[in-house]
Amino acid sequence: MKKIFGLVALSSVVLVALPAYAEQNIIGEDSGEIKINGTLGIDNTDEGATIVEEDDAWINVTLPLETIFYSASPNAGAPITSPDYTITNNSGRPVDIFFKGIAKDDPDPSAQAEYEVALNGFAKGNPKIIEDGLVTSENNGVLIHTLANKNGKLGKNDQDLQPTANTVAFRYVGEVMDAVDSTITENYTMTLEFKAVSWVEETETP
Template sequence: MKKTATILLTAGIFLGTAATIYADDGTGSDSQQTINAETTADIQVNGTLGADNTNPEATIPEEDSNWINVTVPTKTIFYNTASDKNISAPTYTILNNSGRPVTVTANGFTPEGTNPTLPEDFTLKLDVTGTAQNVATNASTNLISEGTIVSSLNAPLITLANNRNQLQSSDPEATAINNAATFTYSGSATALSQINVNYTLNLKFDAVSWN
């Protein structure tokens, strides 16, 4: 839901009349009242038990991590052969199940333990594909360049629509298409014998506030 602000000002026209100011953003999360020359205040309490983050109407604060509900693979692979230096990999899916859009960022790429000496020409890229209506922010991100891991990786990949195909609250609900993206690996390396390498790709997810 869009945040809207309504301010109601009630002011006494006689000296000594209490003035109370209310500000309501439509969700109750930022509502305030000023109590002046009064001794009590009533505060509305709205609770939700078992809030469902797949429901866009859930009363979870905007941008809260509890909106995150994303399906990603547990393991991925890439490979090449001694006769073909070009790297190949299957295609994997990132799926946003949340009631809010989610931004996906490649946040780190680190070795698991100690890998063997890498070919000096080893290049590895993370390639992301969205949809025709929702293209990737970065279609290709370097993970390894000339045998060296790219340090301080912080590459926004794509913002996925929610599970009703909405990127904004004003978008009409539709069959979810733009809530998914695919990724794979590309690159090249010269390897005349088999070398096994292991890494961890860290993805960061940020819930997007309705606007």
């Protein structure tokens, strides 16, 4: 069965904060020694993992492979709905979710019906992804949600605060603009982008 929706996480090149490290001065000597601590298969669910802040190595997200939307009436004005789907952050760092874009899978990109579909359930943005039966690029790249880390923390010092959700539930909502004479199936691929949120330790102001 052909996929109806595929959600794909893209890695991005980002500026990263380098971890603090001890230094030594070599004065009057012709050599110096540097310790090397290597970790293979590092656990990015561990808040204390020695991964550079904002590195894509922090990304550990569970999301649906396929999703659906539908209308149950052939009449104009029929509502479009869907089941609820979830995205979960399993990482030791918070993660920003961006709506990167949507593409029609069929070779013919023209609209078979006039309808509108938008995302619903995200805290920072719920962009319209289909308008007049055609994919929209107006909101591509928009930040739609920030998930707390696996322990419900948005920052290093949040242990005494009420936990924030590391899971978000979303769905599709919309409307069929014109009556349809028969069942119409159209397939798309939606792309989401994930960025690890920097968790630099806060310094106290004297």
